[in-house]
Amino acid sequence: MTNATPPPLRARSAERTGNAPASFGGIDKSATRRSTAAPDFTVIQRSEEFTRLRRRVRWFVFPMTILFLAWYIGYVLLAAYAHDFMAEPVVGKVNVGLLLGVLQFVTTVVITTIYVRFANRRIDPYADEIRQNVEDTEQ
């Protein structure tokens, strides 16, 4: 920043908030609101409420991602390298491979349901609280 004349305040704040909202200046309601009193995100980021929320989200989504990826990759490896095991019949013409395949469907919808319940109870209320606080101090 070696400009001889410093840009007007408004322009500088648009520059700082960067590419997202300010580029649509005139038409965007939030752009005018934010240029007056942008919340201090660094303070929020360091606050206890926020670090707790972040920890909670990460403690759920990372292990769950590892879990379903491991189960999927394990299944793929079985399908690629253990043909005989997968061809083992279980009921009539239905074999281990078909059952494991359908089980992938079941785990997918089960994980989806668990995540939604978790997010509704353990994430959304806390995220709402933080957002509400920010919006209150802004006004």
Next chain:
Amino acid sequence: MNLAQMDQSTPLPDSSPMVNVAVFAGLIVVTLAVVYFVNSRSTSSDYFAAGSAFSGPQNGVALAGDFLSAASFLGIAGAIAVHGYDGFLYSIGFLVAWLVNLLLIAERLRNTGRFTMGDVLSFRMRRRPVRAASAVSTLMITCFYMIAQMAGAGGLVALLLDVRSEWGQALVIAVVGLVMVLYVLIGGMKGTTWVQIIKGALLLLSVTMITLFLLGKFGFSFSALLEQAAANNPLGSDIFAPGAKYGEDAVSKLDFVSLSLALVLGVAGLPHVLMRFYTVPSSREARRSVVWAIWLMSLFYLCTLVIGYGAAALVGSEKIANAPSGENSAAPLLAYEVGGTFLLGAVSAVAFATILAVVAGLTLTASASFAHDLYANVFKSNDAGPEAEVRVARRTAMVLGAVSVLGGILVSGQNIAFLVGLAFAFAASANLSTLVYTMFWRRFNTTGTLWGMYSGLGSCLLLVLFSPVVSGEPDSMIPGVDFALFPLNNPGIVAIPLSFVCGFIGTFLERSPEDDDRQAEMEVRSLTGVGAHSG
């Protein structure tokens, strides 16, 4: 195209081409009317993100409609009918992949971005290089995907409309291109989303109907259906176990693992899927839309399993393999077998709508990325107004329409599923690593972003160029010569880990971390929705 094979009498009855033409024409008229009446052209937010006014369930159906392309519907059913279990493996990868979106990407993307993937990737990085990189990646992936869909359109009409000459097929591809550009120009994101919803609903209804009819024919015994399928497939009971297509040797097994990785990690990097998350008002609605999409797709893929084996049982695998568009004709042939001309008409309409809708969604995504990332933020350094952005996007859509028509005509006859699998490998290696890093890793910076994206894109391109896809095999693009140094058809198993490693190394090559304030803003915004765009 093998002419001798195509001269065989069509496996469908004489009257059906006329019925199908009427159904197609009706569908185009109805959807264009819908697009015209819901159109929203006033602001850039309306044009690119439908004013973020769709509900979660609506967007869920649209996501399913956008994602279940012709490759999913016709390709998987056909692959199951002919190769058995190995076709089913595709659908599992396509479905499980949505968990990546649900758990890691969708909500945070909705909270941070506005129109494109580049919004999120460049949020806390140096804007111009990162925007340029994400536009390059978006354009490459969507063009691959689009050309694959257009190529599929040619083969499909050969069967459904009985159009056999190359000129006739080229004409149909051109009509598809024209209609989809009209959707995008007239309707923007809102119109395109409604087309996806109509198409998604039609698709789910017709597969459920076929499945019920089918199971009814076998007294609702899946086992009886399987027995009949084995009897009508030259592979016999081998179609119930993996290995019929990918089991010959160590290389083809590894190729299968590579493809599976690309499928499961690619969905969360597909730009046209990511862009759908901006059409809902909040991250919570984005979550709901993924949940709807997952349930609908589970139903859909279970139905394709029954339809695939059912097609083997009732139509017979050899008749399917010898039909004008090969494996892709399994579902239409089966529909005629169980439901006569009526069901065949419905399935044809769905298949046709599928291609139109998916291609329209891709065109909108690619043109938005060009206008919003490249034109407004790189060429004009943020000086372009929203009207100019929409104008540029419209012109880009027309150019892309022309490009995809030409590309579709050129690659007509190539394997659709392969091209789509390739697009997934590109998406997984160029976009997923950078998206995950930028959302969850504080130290990540511009150099890391660029290294991750370009290493993924570049290694994919190189590996495909030196793979059996391009040379060395009888069915390669250039069959005469052999410079296939890389043995696998799908580059995923190398390119995806490489992009994660390069993104990591690149990050540590730049000494200073990026703007801490922006990182704080991004993290708070992505998790809480503070300041997220709501319309």
